[in-house]
Amino acid sequence: MEVPRIAVLALGASNTANICTGLVRAGGAPFAVRTPAELEGADALVIPGVANVAFLIDALDAAALREPVLRAIASGMPALGICAGFQLCFEGSDEAPGARGLGVLEGRVETLRARKLPHVGWNRVEPLAPDFAGGWAYFAHSFAVARGAREAVALTDHGERFVSAGRRENLLGVQFHPERSGAYGAALLEDFVRGAAVRC
């Protein structure tokens, strides 16, 4: 089996190095993407995010990557959104009022209703879908999609239950950081890379 080429969006305020390290450990060949041309030839797409979503949306549009990313997701290419990258996949966010998300997942990202924010640390991912595994994952965020979202496959409890993973066809999004979530996160990245390998 060939090593899948995984495009990692590098929008200027993300921990691209860490997610790339995680993808290499999982058996993939990640490369940073800053322009539409660099997206060509990818077998899979990762949208990471240690960033303010407003900044991420601006950076996406400034790099003219919105349409290419939407086309890549529509093509059926395995795609993974992480943290702010997951939030970017929804229609909009309280963190970026007025700005338009990618809109590939239904719903809106809101401020978590919890006494302590941001939600920083390890928490349980509780699966809703039988083919999605649960476990301990590392979170670092203040915003999330409330439970009840149509594409939710896992929930986590912090003040309220929010969507910690969502899936629509080839797109998986996670609110936690698989690259920083020990063995549980490593298994998730391996699954993703395996899915990408089938296509190359």
Added chain:
Amino acid sequence: MLAKRIVACLDVAGGRVVKGVRFENLRDAGDPVANAQRYCREGADELVVLDVSATRESRGAALDTVARVAEAIDIPLTVGGGVKDRDDVARYLEAGADKVAVNSAALADPGLIERCSERFGAQCVVLSIDAMRVGDGYHIATHGGSVPHARDALDWALEGQARGAGEVLLTSIDRDGTRSGFDLDLIELFAHRLRVPLVASGGARGATCFADALLAGADAALGASVFHDGDCTLGGVKAFCRSAGLEIRT
């Protein structure tokens, strides 16, 4: 439910782990990558790397250490020391930090907290405060903990929170490196008033004192020399905290 965290801290200078008492008399405590991997294996919930030399010349070495540590672990990494401006934060993030701690630069220019938070998100910005007891309260200590500042420490923490810091790393200078237990009064005071997570540091001695700090309201408790010298293990501390009824990651 969110788990309480046990955090291992590596103070680094010139590419090595160092440890001193109250930031003085630094001595060598090993290779950062080897230490990081060991703590990760033993169940640390997070690593903190602090560049304690923090001079302009040392910045390259610190970035290199951070990159090597980040690559070697699969748990979150917080980095601090010598952060002067937003570009320093960006450089640490690019090197593999998940969160970056700001300390004296934020005190000199509090707007730095907002600028970092707007760009990277509050969850990424840790306000590191060195506190020392002065009279009935706590003041900020500057210059590596040797000089008391006029500013009240809690007041500064609340301002930092309002400006967009997403976590407070609170070090008791009176206890740092002394292994006399965490300052529980200090922890209670801050935990009661803050709405961002609180990481307690300074004075870690054994498993029971970590549980005490967490029960006093800290969201995470940090140890350095107590782990370097093998006084206790991460696994032992976590098992004890779990037996004390705390939610701890397995």
